[in-house]
Amino acid sequence: MTLQGITEDEIANYLVHTPGFFERNAQLLASIQLTSPHGQRAVSLQERQMEMLRDKIRGLEKRIIEMIRHSQENEAIADRLHRWVRATMLAHEDAALPEVLVETLRHEFLIPQVAVRIWGTAEQALRAEVAALPCAEAVSEDARSFAASLGQPYCGLNSGFEAGKWLEDSAHITSLALIPLHHGGECHGLLVLGSPDATRYTADMGVDFLLQVGDIASAAMSRLLSR
Numbered sequence: 537m538t539l540q541g542i543t544e545d546e547i548a549n550y551l552v553h554t555p556g557f558f559e560r561n562a563q564l565l566a567s568i569q570l571t572s573p574h575g576q577r578a579v580s581l582q583e584r585q586m587e588m589l590r591d592k593i594r595g596l597e598k599r600i601i602e603m604i605r606h607s608q609e610n611e612a613i614a615d616r617l618h619r620w621v622r623a624t625m626l627a628h629e630d631a632a633l634p635e636v637l638v639e640t641l642r643h644e645f646l647i648p649q650v651a652v653r654i655w656g657t658a659e660q661a662l663r664a665e666v667a668a669l670p671c672a673e674a675v676s677e678d679a680r681s682f683a684a685s686l687g688q689p690y691c692g693l694n695s696g697f698e699a700g701k702w703l704e705d706s707a708h709i710t711s712l713a714l715i716p717l718h719h720g721g722e723c724h725g726l727l728v729l730g731s732p733d734a735t736r737y738t739a740d741m742g743v744d745f746l747l748q749v750g751d752i753a754s755a756a757m758s759r760l761l762s763r
Contacts, residue, residue, distance in 0.1 A: 613745070616644040624756045630663070634671040637756055641749070647729050649709060651702040652757065654717065654725035655680060660761040672760075675726075683716045684723040689746040690714040691737040694730065703730045711737040715750040719758040727753050 551557055558564065620640050627636040634652055642650040653675050656662050666672050679698040694700045694712045703709055709730035717725035727750065731737060 617748070620644050621752055624752070630666065630759055631669060633756060633759060634669060637753060641729075641753075648732060649703040649705060649728075649730040651699075651704075651728045651730075652717075652725060652753070653699070653702060653728075654757050654760060656761065657720060657722040657724045659720055659722070660724075663760055663762050666760045669760075671725075671757075679726070680723070683714070683726040686714065686716045686723075689716070689743045689750060691741050691743065691746070692739045693734065699726055699728045700730065702728055706730070708732045710734040713737045713746055715746055715753065717750065717754040717757055719754060719761060724761065725754075725757055 623640040624633070624637050627633045634654075638650045638652055641647065652671050653673065654662065654666075654671055655675055662672055676698060682697075683699075691713050692711065694706075694709050697712060697714065699714055700706050700709055700712055709732060711731050711734050713729040715727040715729070716723050717727060729737065
């Protein structure tokens with residue numbers, strides 16, 4: 537748009553570089569009428585500026601509320617994680633460790649079903665007294681190879697995984713998180729989280745927290761390997 541050969545950009549540039557213009561023509565500020573962003577009514581420049589400022593403040597308030605909510609959620613997760621780690625560390629009897637680890641994790645994080653299986657590594661076998669525990673029941677070579685192939689936890693639909701059948705009520709589980717357990721650079725187990733909610737564990741979800749859970753469970757369950 538031009539005005540007698542002058543472009544809008546030239547007008548804007550002149551006003552930016554001539555701050556005294558509105559001081560010399562103060563009446564213009566009071567006479568300028570703009571359309572309100574909240575309707576078709578005309579408002580003064582000052583009122584339009586106030587509306588824009590209020591909108592900006594509301595946006596900042598919303599962001600602050602979201603930050604507070606996220607902070608509270610993170611604090612709650614940290615508290616639950618602390619209680620789980622503490623309970624696991626207090627399980628002094630090795631035979632009780634797998635059940636304490638699984639049940640406390642399920643309770644603290646409201647996970648419908650949790651299971652864990654462990655097996656030996658090339659360097660360390662399961663201790664003799666551990667072999668009779670449910671967590672040491674037979675695992676196929678395919679399941680072991682799959683667990684060893686996981687670079688990070690698998691999250692997604694329960695597509696007939698063998699590990700899904702380790703859960704107590706596997707028929708009603710639609711989504712899974714499969715977390716490999718490592719010791720000495722080798723995979724020695726798999727932690728399984730299951731839910732009947734197909735959206736609980738999805739392929740696009742973040743896995744940072746699950747990696748932490750895997751590290752803690754790996755360290756705890758390594759107690760059951762031969763020393």
